[in-house]
Amino acid sequence: MTTLAAGQDRMIGSLRAVLVIAARDLQRQVRRPGLLVSNAAQVLFFVVIYAVGFDTMVGTVDGVPFSAYVLPGIISIQVATVGITTGLSYAWDREYGVLREMLVAPVPRMCLPAGKVVGTTAIVSVQSLVLLVCAPVFGLRPPVGTIALAASVYVLGAVVFSLLGLFLATVLRRVQTLQASVQLAMFPMLFLSGSVFRPGGVPGWLGALIHVNPLTYLVDLARQVLIGPAAAVAPIGLDLVVLAGLVCAFAGCIRAKIGR
Template identity: 55%
Template structure:
């Protein structure tokens, strides 16, 4: 009697695990997006915030500043104002992770037979998807601010803000894995947001900053996101080549993902 042993190739099992992990990420992202949809007040407050920034900086300061080089001030700051919204939502996404941990939802989700990193990655997908849709709407309105918009710039800008949302969502989740208490995390995020947003060149030209301030701004990861977005939408006004901004954001994303992988495995 001959006994035949069936051996499952390792690549088949790897593909199966990948499908399970991707499905888990999709389920968690869908859950977070539904939670956002059921809280329209949060979306409304975010819209009011960006409207306030546009009203003050793009409209109020336009008559006083006039232009930056050959670009109207309203057009110059508009890419940075979109970046403020994207980064704010991305960093704040870590607080949903903290609330899930606080109320025991995280413990229940970790029981599922999927890699633990799938939970934060699902939240990254949800946050990046949300900010991409919001940035799409704001980019479509950019001609009102004096931005000359073409199909190529429109598509490139969406990709730029999607990358920015992903990078800062991962950073926000890394922060949530380090700071355990929700109240402490909220205070830490609020403390970090102002220098992060306003020392990025989003609302003023970094080229005119003092040298010591310029060095600080180059240590700010948001500086590269704003610079890339401004070059993408305006075609000029960059502090450095677009590929340098893209490389910096890619390096920051890889480093943040490695830290997230290490922290989420604990």
């Protein structure tokens, strides 16, 4: 009985630590409005250039207005960008000693990355819901149930790319190296995901790159949920398996790197 009580206390303490770390990251986001504005400006850039600027030129894709076709991809880009920057936040905490203070707390070490994932997921959930509610502006009118399902997809995406960012931060110890590596990886990943074009019409070598890109499966899953399977890259089941597999792989690597 004592062992069971001790296990429960440890679980409660771990959960409390995760929530404290998540709340700290959320407070930091609120206190840095410039970062929120820059994220909103990035989304606005993609909306204006792709959803509006190319809409009249491209017309429709598989019978869907181009602006509606690219909306799931634009939201996915935002999810991936916010998620991967979680690793940079982790690296700065490690650089300036905050991480060391957290690691001496009597809780499992995995609570720190878990808390950061929870905080990022909360931010992404709000941002994606705002964009999904604005979907009629882009010619897409999903029912409430579809909006909720799509938001769940983006939550899964936030977990995947937060863990990817944290994995990179545990492998690359220097903040400057991490920043350069993230910038180097982001643009190919964003533009080779089929987020703003139809993946089925590309050459074979480019299609191979698209299929090894983790963001491709988030874009494809969200697009199938919001629009339908007409322009699918893979079956919904495969998208889910790949994303869930990435969660397990990145979480396992992080745990192996930082310990329990």
